[in-house]
Amino acid sequence: MVSERSLAVLRAIVQDYVASREPVGSKTIVERHSFGVSAATIRNDMALLEEEELIAAPHTSSGRIPTDKGYRVFVDQLTEIRPLTAAQRQAIETFLGESSDLDELLARTVRLVSQLTKQLAVVQYPSFASARVRHVELVSVAPTRLLCILIADSGQVEQRIAEVEHPVDDEALAALRARLNEVAGGRTMADAATALSGEIDSVDRRHAEVLHTLAATLADQARMQRPDRLMVAGAANLVATEQDFPGSILGVIEAIEEQVVLLRLFGEMASDEHSVVVRIGRENASFGLGETSVVSSAFEIPGRDISRLGIVGPTRMDYSNSMAAVRAVARYLSRTLGES
Amino acid sequence: MVSERSLAVLRAIVQDYVASREPVGSKTIVERHSFGVSAATIRNDMALLEEEELIAAPHTSSGRIPTDKGYRVFVDQLTEIRPLTAAQRQAIETFLGESSDLDELLARTVRLVSQLTKQLAVVQYPSFASARVRHVELVSVAPTRLLCILIADSGQVEQRIAEVEHPVDDEALAALRARLNEVAGGRTMADAATALSGEIDSVDRRHAEVLHTLAATLADQARMQRPDRLMVAGAANLVATEQDFPGSILGVIEAIEEQVVLLRLFGEMASDEHSVVVRIGRENASFGLGETSVVSSAFEIPGRDISRLGIVGPTRMDYSNSMAAVRAVARYLSRTLGES
């Protein structure tokens, strides 16, 4: 059984180790924290914590460092997340408030979060599967190449080149454009995709082939066959913590570049939408990120599907600060932008 | 004066050092290369090369490593770039041939180049300043918010949110849309920008304010106020060569993320469009990249402005291979895609 003071000792160990990167001993604890007890007592508590596998000693006679399990308990104890300072809140507002379009907003967001947390920041590009089709535009870029542009009422624009076998003249193009808008306009992306697929057979033979290609193309687009993208910032922060990755940092960087891994990880964290979720060390082992921790939170921008942002760093990180920053920025995106 | 054989010795030193990361001595050279002379003779040549500051000795009595100047001479001697293997050419075709849109093509390109060269690859997103305006679309996303979508005949789509003070109803919106298309349609981006600016005064008072905002917005867009973007891949390759950066790799990573730096660097390399340009070490010192080399080449995709792709790595890199890969991919983009 771990006593209340033992947990306080664990907190002290986590804080000191995060700050110094050095195993922390009993003497250090009594010096830097105001426990009313002696070092020997702390040692007894540390023996308990080690029994519970919350801390470990890298070498026989050295200070202790938290285990993944120790970090987990530490984070779970953090019932109340320390709010950001006024200056930090101000930074969020001024930094994000000026954004003109979604791309820039997200770009600023990742940069901001990486600066606030000193970690690598990631934001998931919000998809818009639930948005509706406002307009379909066709542009002939070559005799047998049509550019299909899909405009959603959320403002999102998707484009795709369609190859057709027979050239399409301007007149036919106009007819096709009208037909496509008639069928797809106003529908949600998913609906439009199925509607277009069903439309293929009931069309003028001469253009069946064209429509077929177009419908398939648009359907693909609408289904968001292309997986959501990620925006990343602060890679230098990750490399700066290289010493915290005993087993080469290369695997981590590769996993970040292989965005699919992170997207799947985000997918698994989608449980509670309005709180900050933390996954620590080995909890991410199945993603090849067994030495990293991820702190993330959901956010929702009006007209878009719900999405996630977060940070990725070594297990030895300032969870309190990371959670506060991630939560604050996610809330800003959801609330402040949602109100305007 | 550097003799012909001295240059051969320089080549040998560069090749061996690039391969082994270890200073190379005279004995190693006679063992691994078929000079018909003894180690002592090589030493004399090495003394010459050191005199010319083409090589240097890290320690008094150790092998030699090439200086930046040495790499420069080595690269300039590479009159003929070794062509890629058939397998590599095949890889380019199959890997890039399947791309559906420009984004994916560029994404595949950077990944391919980073794999071929084992370096960090960068591609500049081709701008379209010389393209013409095909269509301007306005979408009301909120009473006082208009989404402006600019469609170019090259297929590029740019979007921007415009804030206006007074609400705009559907009827006025349609009129505005017609007017904007009338003025801007068919013009190049640059022309459209000036034309729109000039149009502001000659419009119905009630909508002057709206048009003003829109014109300014579109003008900004057309001028490509937003700098060209970069796509990056293979960061892991860069980190893997960390040992080749005596002065911390962090600055390099920061410079990469700060895309402006690379864009300016690319801008300075734009001299010869159809050949591969190499900048070595201190030649990039003014960009904070004094320990890195950049190999890049221009390419041109139909309907787009000319643009660049390249790789960034330590001065100790396989220049021959990097130049061959960069040139081959750039040519593929320009030629093969241009023909189709």
Added chain:
DNA sequence: TATTGGCAGTCGGATACAGGGAGTGCTAAA
């Protein structure tokens, strides 16, 4: 029972030192 002081034991890290090895620079000879 919980806490404390003391003390022996353990291990890592820093320091000092010697020996081996790789490589150069120089000189004299071919």
Added chain:
DNA sequence: TTTAGCACTCCCTGTATCCGACTGCCAATA
């Protein structure tokens, strides 16, 4: 111009040693 030989320099590595930090345990104490 090239070559062989040789002395010299310096790095690297392994070894021995010392120092310091910390733990773990035990007996005493509140």
